[in-house]
Amino acid sequence: MTSTPHDAGSRDAGHTPARAGHSPIRHGLDVHDVSWSVKGTVIVDGIELTAPATKITGLLGPNGSGKTTLLRAVARLAAPDRGVVHLDGVDLARLRRRDLAQRLAVVEQHAGTDHDVTVLDVVLLGRTPYRSALQGDSSDDRALARQALAQVDMLDFAERRWSTLSGGEKQRVHLARAFTQQPALLVLDEPTNHLDIAHALSLMSLVRRSGLTTFAALHDLNLAATFCDHLVVLDRGRVRASGTPHEVLTPQLLRDVYEVDADVGVHPRTGRPLLTFHPPDEVLPDTAEPWIPGASATPETVARGRS
Numbered sequence: 119m120t121s122t123p124h125d126a127g128s129r130d131a132g133h134t135p136a137r138a139g140h141s142p143i144r145h146g147l148d149v150h151d152v153s154w155s156v157k158g159t160v161i162v163d164g165i166e167l168t169a170p171a172t173k174i175t176g177l178l179g180p181n182g183s184g185k186t187t188l189l190r191a192v193a194r195l196a197a198p199d200r201g202v203v204h205l206d207g208v209d210l211a212r213l214r215r216r217d218l219a220q221r222l223a224v225v226e227q228h229a230g231t232d233h234d235v236t237v238l239d240v241v242l243l244g245r246t247p248y249r250s251a252l253q254g255d256s257s258d259d260r261a262l263a264r265q266a267l268a269q270v271d272m273l274d275f276a277e278r279r280w281s282t283l284s285g286g287e288k289q290r291v292h293l294a295r296a297f298t299q300q301p302a303l304l305v306l307d308e309p310t311n312h313l314d315i316a317h318a319l320s321l322m323s324l325v326r327r328s329g330l331t332t333f334a335a336l337h338d339l340n341l342a343a344t345f346c347d348h349l350v351v352l353d354r355g356r357v358r359a360s361g362t363p364h365e366v367l368t369p370q371l372l373r374d375v376y377e378v379d380a381d382v383g384v385h386p387r388t389g390r391p392l393l394t395f396h397p398p399d400e401v402l403p404d405t406a407e408p409w410i411p412g413a414s415a416t417p418e419t420v421a422r423g424r425s
């Protein structure tokens with residue numbers, strides 16, 4: 119296994135409110151032989167993977183490869199046809215909805231929410247698994263919700279109507295709701311897809327600092343390389359590769375799975391893989407040098423370019 123600066127040590131858990139109640143031994147997520155099909159078509163097939171406790175596991179793969187389907191099966195939003203999912207040693211299929219919601223928070227790609235509510239109301243939904251049907255929000259619930267809003271830089275929006283938010287603002291509020299749920303596992307489907315680059319970096323940093331076991335579908339491979347500790351690549355519903363970013367993000371894998379040519383260098387500051395994609399010929403200037411795979415973006419060439 120390749121060691122990188124980000125692999126060293128455990129992450130700072132101090133930025134997310136401490137989880138109430140029990141604190142089971144953290145084994146992380148274990149997915150064994152999970153398959154899901156619709157009308158006789160197999161969408162994900164015999165999935166085996168682990169997502170190490172307290173780390174970020176990125177789920178990669180081209181459009182339609184089955185990422186959302188797998189995340190939904192893991193989170194039991196859609197019961198798999200077969201297979202088992204354990205979180206910290208507990209079979210998720212055996213949990214009641216409420217117990218499941220205390221352990222696992224999901225941020226879906228197109229998460230809908232009742233329009234006639236405030237942003238704070240949406241975040242407070244994260245406390246639902248912890249109270250009875252007749253119980254209102256406590257002052258502790260509201261403090262947790264406001265703290266989570268501050269973490270995602272949305273506290274000033276607490277009293278705004280949900281329906282007036284932009285896509286990126288809604289995305290950040292959904293993450294705040296997930297933090298307020300105080301789960302052991304965060305399941306995120308394309309958490310950065312509406313975000314500008316500054317907010318994408320800040321959201322991934324926040325997830326990293328949370329110390330929560332995280333399983334996140336990502337399209338941005340450089341973002342995945344920078345923030346994920348472990349990667350799993352899906353290709354047509356099956357696991358094609360898994361391992362550290364350095365092990366998984368090879369030119370060969372990118373060609374085989376995404377059908378793109380890329381150089382994989384090393385980011386000079388993070389030590390993580392840095393991907394440079396070869397653009398289609400029609401956007402290259404006539405004077406462009408012939409592309410030689412593997413010739414760019416190593417720390418040496420980056421340093422040479424600066425001098």
Ligand SMILES: Nc1ncnc2c1ncn2[C@@H]1O[C@H](COP(=O)(O)OP(=O)(O)OP(=O)(O)O)[C@@H](O)[C@H]1O
Nearest residue numbers: 156161179180181182183184185186187188335337
């Ligand atoms: N309920 C359904 N009925 C029919 N086909 C479905 C259903 N759900 C998913 N699929 C198909 O399964 C495949 C995988 O879909 P999924 O949304 O899991 O892919 P994805 O990897 O998340 O894609 P993207 O990167 O585009 O979000 C797609 O071809 C999709 O059309």
